[in-house]
Amino acid sequence: MEQSILQINGVSRNFGKTQALKNLSMAVPRGKIVGLLGRNGAGKSTLLRIAGGMLRPSAGSATIDSQKIWDRAKALGKLCIIGDTPDFGRLRKIKDLFFVCGGLFPDWDNALALALVKRFDLPGNRKIKTFSRGMQTSLMLAVGLASNAPLTIIDEPSLGLDAVMRERFYDLLLEEKQKDAGRTFLISTHLIDEVARALDYAVMIDDGKMLCEGTVEALQAGYLSVSGDADAVKELTEGCRLLKQEELAGTLVRHVQLTAEQIRAIQRDPRVRTAPIGLQRLFVFLTEEKEAERNG
């Protein structure tokens, strides 16, 4: 069995003159909760729609377990995609939706779906169209979790959900992951800090291109904030990839990318302090760096 469940190879996608994805390659590791992080318009939804078989790439290929996705039942049968806009077709009731899902997803767990309806405080007997946007999103998330699909893709799960429901969703996500270690979740969001606690792996994209990818642990370990005496910070971070520099009350803070050896050396030096860069800040720094490059 391959290490990755979803493979994106040199994918580009044009919409008229706009290029939403630019020769993007990535692999989604099996059995992980993967965050696809990016700003609005970075190409996240386009990438997910290609991965979900809804869009055909202009160039490159998208495969699930090395099987092409576009209009291939075998590959598509392994995934469940929950879009950012809730859509229930012409189905009126939750029980109708679950009845249909029972046929759409080979490993559908109806008992879990009903339990999730309760966990999300959804009114089981009301017509779906009378639900608020948040309730509709919750229902879609319940479908995604109960689908038991080997690869579950969720586009912007936070849209319309209040803070309590968002936290509840991340808890449920972790619960489901614990129950079935083989399941893979690919979640796109721009609320990075919120989702960070649930993620095993992160892929950051900007302007249709890859910014960086890796396990959350490795990403957070490789990038550090070094602060302290200005001369010492400058000396110790000399030659490192500098993401951002800030001066706060006579203290210099440099956010840098470091090798394991450099980290050990810096952490031994009593003149400076180090702190991990949060995923969201790292994303912001990397995006700003790219933006500066683009603007010359």
Place this chain on the structure above:
Amino acid sequence: MAEWLRASRLPGVLKYNCKIIGRLVVWALLIVLGVQVLSLALPPFTGDSFVFDGIRGNFEMAFFTALVAGILTAGRSSRFLLRFGTSRTSVWLGNELGLLIGMVGLLLATFLLNMLVGAALFVLTSLSPDLYSMTPALYQYELSKGLKNLPELLTYTLEWTAIFYLYGCLLRRFRVLTISVSVGVPLLFVILMLIPTVREGLAVVQGNNQGQILVLGLKWLQILNSILRFIEEHWDAIQLTAALVSLPAGYLVMRGTKQP
């Protein structure tokens, strides 16, 4: 095969169509039932005797329902199913099967309904022989006539259902063009039929050679007439060909339709 069926999500597509097309069929049946009940209930109030239509499948209702169901299925239903990552092949196959089964079911149900109305007439005839009339011989005759016509009606229903699904797919993909063609082509025929009449009228008004223009107009009408006659004579073959072409064409049109 079993593995493909499991992965294809075809059972899910059929379940969805069972809910949506099933609901539409039930509504259509309720309308037919309502009309029948109303027509059965009216004679005591109007004083006119009840005219029994005979035992037959209601093709007109199946035709209209197939049009509505075809448009709905090719539109919002397909979008919903594709959004969950269902393959286009499964959506197309499930939709075609759902529509064909649904419309055949509707036609057969209307046939059964007419049989029941006929049976109800026996009771009403015994209660009010002036207003209602049904005899075992008439019932037997109408039933055998209806059964004889049923295969033809079923074929027509299947053919039109396939055509309407393609129409729905075209409407979803090329909305403006499809509406323009569906309104424009019949309009063109009407205009072509009217042109000779208009010309003649103008010629009379302008005092031109009426005889010559009348001949031209007649020739034009003859051409149109021969086209219409050809269509009428070969209508069954044209309908069957259109239906057979519609089946794969529906898939091809749907396959290339963009998802929102």
